[in-house]
Amino acid sequence: MSKKKKDWKTEKGRVLNMSSEERRKEYRRSEYVPLDQINTWKQSQSTEVTEEEEGKDLLRDKVSLYKGDITILEVDAIVNAGTVLCY
Numbered sequence: 001m002s003k004k005k006k007d008w009k010t011e012k013g014r015v016l017n018m019s020s021e022e023r024r025k026e027y028r029r030s031e032y033v034p035l036d037q038i039n040t041w042k043q044s045q046s047t048e049v050t051e052e053e054e055g056k057d058l059l060r061d062k063v064s065l066y067k068g069d070i071t072i073l074e075v076d077a078i079v080n081a082g083t084v085l086c087y
Contacts, residue, residue, distance in 0.1 A: 024074075034074045038064045 015023065024032070041060040070078055 029072060032072050032074045038066050040064050
């Protein structure tokens with residue numbers, strides 16, 4: 001195994017074993033937005049849940065809308081989907 005791969009795996013293991021407080025000490029910026037402070041799409045809507053929707057695993061329970069600097073979100077990864085053109 002190459003040294004680069006070994007170093008990456010070692011760092012991954014170290015970070016995964018850290019508590020939230022330990023991780024926060026290593027942030028480059030002092031300001032961050034924890035994920036639990038961002039409302040899901042369902043929480044940001046003022047509509048009531050119908051009986052038919054109750055207990056279902058809906059997309060609006062998983063998707064969050066956030067307007068602002070995404071680099072201060074306390075998440076493990078940010079994925080940006082690029083545009084793909086197929087002819």
